[in-house]
Amino acid sequence: MKTTPSIHIAGRRIAADEPPYIIAELSANHNGSLDTALKIIEEAKIAGADAVKLQTYTADTITLDCDSEEFQIHGGLWDGKTLYKLYQEAHMPWEWHAPLFARARELGITIFSSPFDTTAVDLLEDLDTPAYKIASFEAIDLPLIRYVAQTGKPMIISTGMADAEEIEEAVEAARSGGCQELAILHCVSGYPAPAADYNLLTIPDMMRRHGLVTGLSDHTLDNTTAIASVVLGASIIEKHFTLDRSGGGPDDSFSLQPAELMELCRDSKTAWSALGQVDYGRKSSEQGNAQFRRSLYVVRDMNAGEAFTLENLRSIRPGYGLAPKHLERVLGKRSSQPIKRGTPLSEALLA
Structure with missing residues (x-):
């Protein structure tokens, strides 16, 4: 490793x-x-x-006390100083x-x-x-x-x-x-x-x-x-x-x-x-918000044996029902019992 x-x-x-x-x-x-x-x-x-x-x-350990061109600073923050003068001031x-x-x-x-x-x-x-x-x-x-x-x-x-x-x-x-x-x-x-x-x-x-x-x-x-x-x-x-x-x-x-x-x-x-690290899992700060995801809910009162359609079943918030990915599978299936409007869809409600 x-x-x-x-x-x-x-x-x-x-x-x-x-x-x-x-x-x-x-x-x-x-x-x-x-x-x-x-x-x-x-x-x-x-x-x-x-x-x-x-x-x-010190100025003496870093340069020479010399005024020749090579020891002059031109431009920038320290323009016009010699190296020796700069380091004498700064050390x-x-x-x-x-x-x-x-x-x-x-x-x-x-x-x-x-x-x-x-x-x-x-x-x-x-x-x-x-x-x-x-x-x-x-x-x-x-x-x-x-x-x-x-x-x-x-x-x-x-x-x-x-x-x-x-x-x-x-x-x-x-x-x-x-x-x-x-x-x-x-x-x-x-x-x-x-x-x-x-x-x-x-x-x-x-x-x-x-x-x-x-x-x-x-x-x-x-x-x-x-x-x-x-x-x-x-x-x-x-x-x-x-x-x-x-x-x-x-x-x-x-x-x-x-x-x-x-x-x-x-x-x-x-x-x-x-x-952190590579992590695709649900984070602790997200746990309380999972209920606000979409899920499948019955949106009209249904009788036992009635078919699920786009008129009585929708993907809405909150998230207590089956995930929306199950919608196509569920459409056309029949209810196992009477269902009231506002009920989250579960496998137990499918005949």
């Missing part, structure tokens, strides 16, 4: 036959304030998210990690992070992170993936911009590095990304190709795409999360606010529970 792929993070089983695992991505939405970062974790817990995720890098100070991990554990919400180099992995290991997430832009950094894999922790790899070959290489790097619990996320690395770019039918194809827990890293502006992905087998949903979409930070504008995250947590689980 084929088993359902699964991983475990902090004791939570994640698989297609479990409710979706919801990750609130804090990213740069702290906007330079530790208090804001702490509040985001608290609101993620209130909303019902399973986990909150950080990003662990999570490393000294914040310990209090953020402590607060999440105090609240009972799982916390882990995306490392962007080996020194970030070392920091997260010191904090005993329960899992790792490889960001889409780092999915081609196979040495980093192998370094994370050797920790033995569960790993989630986001696949934005990666083609089929690059995804296969990332999966192989994780496996060869020793990762035993691996998940992959379908992703479009646009900020925001239009729903039409998501091609969600890719999710079941990824599941068939790789046999892994598969989910969605969603950068659309609402929850529709994420909830739809659950129907196609997504076991993990990751969304950026902020206290205020108009906060002015580098990621605020495409992030969910608290009420929206709460709706995602609720509605994705509703979508998952609606999937």
Whole structure:
């Protein structure tokens, strides 16, 4: 019998036959304030998210302080900045990690992070992170993936911009590095990304190709795409999360606010529970309404021995008589006894 792929993070089983695992991505939405970062974790817990995720890098570990053309950003949300300036503004100070991990554990919400180099992995290991997430832009950094894999922790790899070959290489790097619990996320690395770019039918194809827990890293502006992905087998949903979409930070504008995250947590689980299994039987919620189906009723008083015709027998509601499919068989047969108008037809009334 084929088993359902699964991983475990902090004791939570994640698989297609479990409710979706919801990750609130804090990213740069702290906007330079530790208090804001702490509040985001608290609101993620209130909303019902399973986990909150950080990003662990500094401007110096992710790029160079360089003003040449290749390091300039043109267009989009971050137009006019250099890579170094963007990441200097957006990064999570490393000294914040310990209090953020402590607060999440105090609240009972799982916390882990995306490392962007080996020194970030070392920091997260010191904090005993329960899992790792490889960001889409780092999915081609196979040495980093192998370094994370050797920790033995569960790993989630986001696949934005990666083609089929690059995804296969990332999966192989994780496996060869020793990762035993691996998940992959379908992703479009646009900020925001239009729903039409998501091609969600890719999710079941990824599941068939790789046999892994598969989910969605969603950068659309609402929850529709994420909830739809659950129907196609997504076991993990990751969304950026902020206290205020108009906060002015580098990621605020495409992030969910608290009420929206709460709706995602609720509605994705509703979508998952609606999937159920193949079942053509009558459901418990239908039992009381079976009486309102049609059935065969005598609609005129009849004498014993009188023939059933379209004048004295009809298919009407309620459903206590013989099913309408018996009409042609019954027409022309005779009654076994006198029958009053409004009587449901039964086999006992047929001579």
